[in-house]
Amino acid sequence: MPAHDVLILGACLAGQRAALAAADAGATVAILSKVHPVRSHSVAAAGGINAAINPADDWRSHAFDTVKGSDFLGDQDAIEVMCAEAPDEVLHLEHIGVTFHRNETGQMDLRAFGGASMKRTAYVADITGQAILHVLYEQLMKYHERVDRYEEWFTTSLLQDEEGNCTGCIARDIRTGQLEVFTAKNVILATGGAGQCFKPTTNGLICTGDGISMAYRIGAPLMDMEMIQYHPTTLVENGFLITEGARGEGAHLLNADGERFMEKYAPNKMELASRDVVSRAEQTEINEGRGVGPGGVGIYLDITVVPKKRTLEALREIVNIGKDFAGVDITKEPILIRPGQHYIMGGVKTDVNGATPIPGLYAAGEVACVSVHGGNRLGANSLLDTLIFGRRAGEHAAQRAAGISMPEATPLSRVREESAWIDSIIDRPKDGRRVSEIKDDLGTEMNRNVAVFREQDGLTHALETVRRLKEEAKTAYIDDRGTVFNQDVLGAIELGFMLDCAECTVMAALERKESRGAQYRTDFPERNDDEWLKHIDVSRNGDDTPHLSYSPVTITQWQPEERKY
């Protein structure tokens, strides 16, 4: 039975960074992931990573942009930590081998990004997340004697002792179907977001909110769950992400009249306003009949204004995406995009060390809510968030481990219980619905009613739907009866995770009766600082319903002001 000082669930950027940091701090470490680490969804982050590394820049400017981007819902103490530590973290990445793009003098080049007051996004072409993820995995391979890797292991539950400490997890070896108890002094969740609750989404199929739900189920509070980011540029054809880097390099957004409509919504920053602003502007244009393409459901992204050589060098991925999936040569003609679900700002509530209110349980990355993103995350701040708080969680957990003893082994009866639960899913009779149908219904409903524009009736409908689906999920059946790579049964468990996340999201969105960041209520179109400058926390009641409460926003130096781009 494996036992470690620090057990990391999920091998995304946050998880891998946490593993390396904890190992460096002398802890025994295991990292466990339901996919091979380089398949983690961090790989899809394209545009870059923000850090005030230019001597003319100042981390405070970065911090202010982030606060403003969050629509003043971000906790400023956490934002200060993230932005102040950003330059060192990015330099560390450079030192371990990330192939950051250089300028003519050999220094790291920086590109413009949305909501930023100056160029401060370091990048590797448009595969920045991939490059960093693979370089961290190189380091994990280097640390192969110090970090135990459990690749393709699926965590089904977190373990908790009688005092409420988190003491490890139960996980299933996907290759053999074997259940195993992992005992740990500390568990760090790095399991990513819950984008699969929406359809379409830019998120991978693995982004099913596992960690959020598992933490919620053992009593950890969630925060800012109503804040769902719609990325302004996703391909109409299939929802693929077109990096914000395209607009960073100068691309324009055009409506049916060929007009750069951002002038009306954000005259100063134009296409580089923050994502919630741009997505809302696009959706407004589409809703008011100025969309383009079949059915007028899209907006043109015109990359032809970027010099071709630069496009080929710095936006290679989207050249290929355009060519392969839309039949468009983006160096010659505009491409059809629209807003699409991309990121969840909310997650498991943590402090600046990634610690949740449950002793021994940490969270970092998209699964967590520190909250540095508040109502809206700035582009290229997510990679930074994962790395800074991944490292801090790893270091802090290692320190904590040094002072406590290994928890007692979980009784085998607990494993038998878990095993019986999984078997009961496999054995369900085929008189319910298919898991895939319920998942489709969930995604469609969320994308219809919990999207860029929201209002009471739609949200109420969404809540009813989610609750109905939750009931249906209890009898949803699967086909696979095997143990080796039974992805079907894992899909059923993931569906449960997703439904938890969706329910909390809808509840919080119903609760927040104002418009802030990504939450835009057409029935409450104004930001209301008097009543709503606070986080909504969601905890699980004994009877499996979300319970809402509030927590204050930490303000250090920047008082809320009107937000204009």
Place this chain on the structure above:
Amino acid sequence: MAETGKPPESYTLRIRRFDPESGAAPYWAEHTIELEPHRSVLEGILQAKGRFDGSIGIRCSCKAAICGSCGVRINGQPGLACHTHIGRAKETSRDGVIEIEPMGNMPVIKDLIVDMDAVHWKKVQRVTPWLINKEPIPEREYLVDRESMVDVTQTMACIQCGACVSDCLSMEVDPLFIGPAALAKAYRFVGDPRDAQQYERLQDLAEDPHGIYDCTHCFKCIEACPKGVAPMNQIMRLRRRAGSDHHISDRNNGERHEAAFVTLVKDHGLLWEAELLPRSHGGNSWFGKFAPKAGLELADSLPVITKAMLRRKVTPMGALKPHKIPSADLKQVQDIYDTVHGRDERLELNLYITGYDEDEAGAQEPAAVAASGGGDGGQTAAEGGQPGMTPEDSPTR
């Protein structure tokens, strides 16, 4: 906007199934699904899995050719299921049914899922896949040449999907061959100016009998790669660095073999096969043939040579004398050598360095040959996603 608004069509998938728990042999299962033609084969598989049979095993996540999970063979060709248009897959099928199998060269675990740890990742671990820093580590970033970072970024673009490993012919013959993906990974460090052990890495890979000289230039990996990493090109770069730059004379005769190859073609316009073997042992001169090891290998090869003679593929005179080509043709061949060797710097095109100028006129020119001095000259810009290629030419189609 060529792709939007097309109605769904019906496609039949023939999926290779294998259930390790059943004790039964692999079999084919067919499912018919409906999808717009610009959707991917992966979406087809997922529809079959969602609607008809949830037990179909395939790794997948991002659906956007970036996570590298869904490497499979489609109609016999390796690639990513998510990166292959279902409409085009139907066009390239034998009988209108899209055939999907697990990748090759790796053991199958279940259905379309192969054991990448046992093959691919083991080989990656073999090439010391982490940066060994040049000391001292600077306080800020390493100051390095802009082009060099863009150069290694091509190999960073590798998503470790295994498509190149799947169809590597050398690996089929020699399962110990380090292989295209891991060697491309090796170039990522050898080409990285921040790495302190480029020479040691090259020596290691040149001396390994399953290393850089084990590749046979079949181009399969370049064709298979969905990301334009062109693994074979990276292997050739490793060879150029090992041979031409560092003159690492390896025990596999790799460096001498290449030098002999290049010289023979330069001198005669065509390869003089009989001279290649001795020179590969004895060095690039006429006297090379007296190297004792050359004699041994010649003796070893006698049965093959005899067979070839009996079949009149070679004649004794033909072997002893070089091939002759018209002098104008020979001049043309030698002009290529002069052009390539006459360059001040080695010109290495890359996924990101396309040789295109800002102006449109320049952009109409096809990419120049990315040949090199001292190498085997077999490297052309056959990279995936090469600008100027129409989507139909894209290698994974």
